[in-house]
Amino acid sequence: MNPQEDTGARDGGASNRRPGRAYSAHFHLLDRQVVDREGRPVCKVDDLELAHDEHGRPYVTALLAGPAALAPRLGGLSARWLAAVQRRMSVGGGGGPARIDFGRVTGIGPVLTVDLPEGAAGVHALEDWMRDEIVARLPGAGRASG
Amino acid sequence: MKRLLAVTLGVLTAIGGFVDIGDLVASSLVGARFGFSLVWVLLLGVVGICVYAEMAGRVAAVAGRPTFDLVRERLGPRAALVNLIGSLLVTALTLAAELAGVALAIELISSVTYLLWLPAVLLMVWLVIWRTRFETMERVFGLAGLALVVFVVAVVGLDPSWSGMLDRALHPEVPGGEGVPTYLYYGIALFASAMTPYEVFFFSSGGIEERWGRKDLAVARANVFVGFPLGGLLSLAIMAAAALLLHPAGVEVGNLSQVVLPVAVPLGKAGIALAILGMFAATFGAALETALSCGYTTAQYFGWRWGKAVAPRAASRFHVVVATALVAGTMLVLTGIDPVKVTEYSLVFAAVALPLTYLPILVVANDPEYMGRAVNGRLANTMGVLYLAVVLVAATAAVPLMIATKAGQ
Numbered sequence: 001m002n003p004q005e006d007t008g009a010r011d012g013g014a015s016n017r018r019p020g021r022a023y024s025a026h027f028h029l030l031d032r033q034v035v036d037r038e039g040r041p042v043c044k045v046d047d048l049e050l051a052h053d054e055h056g057r058p059y060v061t062a063l064l065a066g067p068a069a070l071a072p073r074l075g076g077l078s079a080r081w082l083a084a085v086q087r088r089m090s091v092g093g094g095g096g097p098a099r100i101d102f103g104r105v106t107g108i109g110p111v112l113t114v115d116l117p118e119g120a121a122g123v124h125a126l127e128d129w130m131r132d133e134i135v136a137r138l139p140g141a142g143r144a145s146g
Numbered sequence: 147m148k149r150l151l152a153v154t155l156g157v158l159t160a161i162g163g164f165v166d167i168g169d170l171v172a173s174s175l176v177g178a179r180f181g182f183s184l185v186w187v188l189l190l191g192v193v194g195i196c197v198y199a200e201m202a203g204r205v206a207a208v209a210g211r212p213t214f215d216l217v218r219e220r221l222g223p224r225a226a227l228v229n230l231i232g233s234l235l236v237t238a239l240t241l242a243a244e245l246a247g248v249a250l251a252i253e254l255i256s257s258v259t260y261l262l263w264l265p266a267v268l269l270m271v272w273l274v275i276w277r278t279r280f281e282t283m284e285r286v287f288g289l290a291g292l293a294l295v296v297f298v299v300a301v302v303g304l305d306p307s308w309s310g311m312l313d314r315a316l317h318p319e320v321p322g323g324e325g326v327p328t329y330l331y332y333g334i335a336l337f338a339s340a341m342t343p344y345e346v347f348f349f350s351s352g353g354i355e356e357r358w359g360r361k362d363l364a365v366a367r368a369n370v371f372v373g374f375p376l377g378g379l380l381s382l383a384i385m386a387a388a389a390l391l392l393h394p395a396g397v398e399v400g401n402l403s404q405v406v407l408p409v410a411v412p413l414g415k416a417g418i419a420l421a422i423l424g425m426f427a428a429t430f431g432a433a434l435e436t437a438l439s440c441g442y443t444t445a446q447y448f449g450w451r452w453g454k455a456v457a458p459r460a461a462s463r464f465h466v467v468v469a470t471a472l473v474a475g476t477m478l479v480l481t482g483i484d485p486v487k488v489t490e491y492s493l494v495f496a497a498v499a500l501p502l503t504y505l506p507i508l509v510v511a512n513d514p515e516y517m518g519r520a521v522n523g524r525l526a527n528t529m530g531v532l533y534l535a536v537v538l539v540a541a542t543a544a545v546p547l548m549i550a551t552k553a554g555q
Contacts, residue, residue: 031222031223032219033211041445041452042449043450044448044449046223046449065449073224074227078227109515110209110210110211110516111210111211127462130463135458135459135465136462138458141459142457144458145279145280146280146281
């Protein structure tokens with residue numbers, strides 16, 4: 001596993017981990033919330049992309065997100081349903097899970113902080129469709145109520 | 147004054163748990179049927195929700211994570227999905243009942259059937275969620291819901307024998323003519339509604355909407371230890387008023403208009419007016435709490451952006467879930483189904499959701515990687531483990547008891 005500097009701990013929140021201490025993919029990465037630099041939710045870590053180094057040891061290359069990544073982990077009927085919904089709702093080709101390169105991860109704590117290029121944050125087909133077709137058409141959709 | 151306003155989140159959350167439409171009728175019904183013999187369950191529930199809401203609030207303030215984030219992280223996607231479905235069913239069914247409750251409160255004033263008021267209620271609730279600031283919302287409905295204090299005044303005004311009441315509450319016995327399974331069924335229903343999962347979802351998410359940080363731990367605690375006991379007190383007063391007046395008269399409470407009856411005896415018209423205002427605010431507040439909770443849980447399971455602090459167009463999936471729950475709830479009530487029955491049956495799904503919600507909170511509240519030095523103390527852990535056991539027993543017994551007693555008939 002890639003040891004990462006723990007810069008993502010919130011102010012005074014999580015205690016800093018000792019340098020060099022390993023992270024568990026299951027415990028510290030999977031199913032955690034991913035946020036961008038400003039702390040805005042991006043997605044969950046629905047799955048991880050792994051590769052093997054020359055000694056055959058696995059390491060994480062990317063975070064995978066979205067129904068296509070989540071469905072195989074659910075198993076059973078719910079997985080088939082989610083995958084079916086995802087297939088029907090995805091636009092264009094591909095249809096694979098969204099991928100965030102692990103090099104973009106800047107902090108591992110209660111949340112995973114990632115450094116995303118401007119404008120790419122949280123762009124999911126379903127969110128785009130619901131925003132453009134439903135929510136943005138209602139008056140007041142552009143202002144936060146606070 | 148500012149200090150007082152800081153605890154309105156706890157008050158509004160507790161109102162949704164203790165004096166929402168199902169509980170307004172259930173507390174009154176329990177008082178009328180069982181007198182004071184189930185008061186101990188209510189107290190058990192108040193302490194239980196305090197224990198877990200305190201943990202959930204602390205995790206929200208220190209680690210910045212709302213409850214359903216913890217559920218997904220600690221239980222994995224599959225068990226969390228089971229919890230999500232169970233919680234959504236409880237919450238959405240309760241939401242449907244609350245919408246009907248608001249309409250029923252208007253019916254009590256206007257004498258126009260509640261079914262005609264429903265579309266207007268739907269629109270009002272949605273507009274508040276869409277446009278009102280979170281703090282304004284919790285203050286208006288939290289404080290207006292406190293008009294239910296009129297039940298406390300009514301109980302005092304009835305000048306009961308306090309020692310007799312205390313004695314009957316401390317030495318509970320199943321009243322003659324009621325079976326033990328029925329007694330236990332109502333006990334579990336009362337306990338489950340006090341500890342209903344959407345309270346911690348709403349409370350922890352509300353704390354994040356208010357941008358709680360580590361310095362707000364005292365505010366979080368004050369919210370818990372003022373809000374929930376206050377909700378419990380209101381519920382207790384409704385039960386006591388019914389036990390004092392309706393229990394001896396043999397009245398079976400089946401609807402909202404009977405709930406206000408005991409207030410009329412000592413306080414007259416002014417009392418009824420306040421009681422109806424309180425019911426309107428409490429059911430409206432509970433409708434907001436449950437509608438938002440549907441959005442919070444779903445968004446937090448999938449990792450979407452959520453909340454009232456961002457513009458709706460930046461959290462469109464969250465707002466679509468909330469609106470869908472509101473429309474679905476309204477349509478369910480428009481079928482003419484009895485809204486109080488709806489909240490009773492939602493108990494089945496609470497049985498699934500309760501343990502799967504409270505276990506992850508307990509685990510994370512002990513994890514120094516989230517909490518630093520603010521991990522659980524010995525008292526919080528002892529109480530947490532004890533209540534987890536009670537919740538498990540209640541969850542296992544709920545469904546068989548419901549079937550055996552035909553839902554308490």
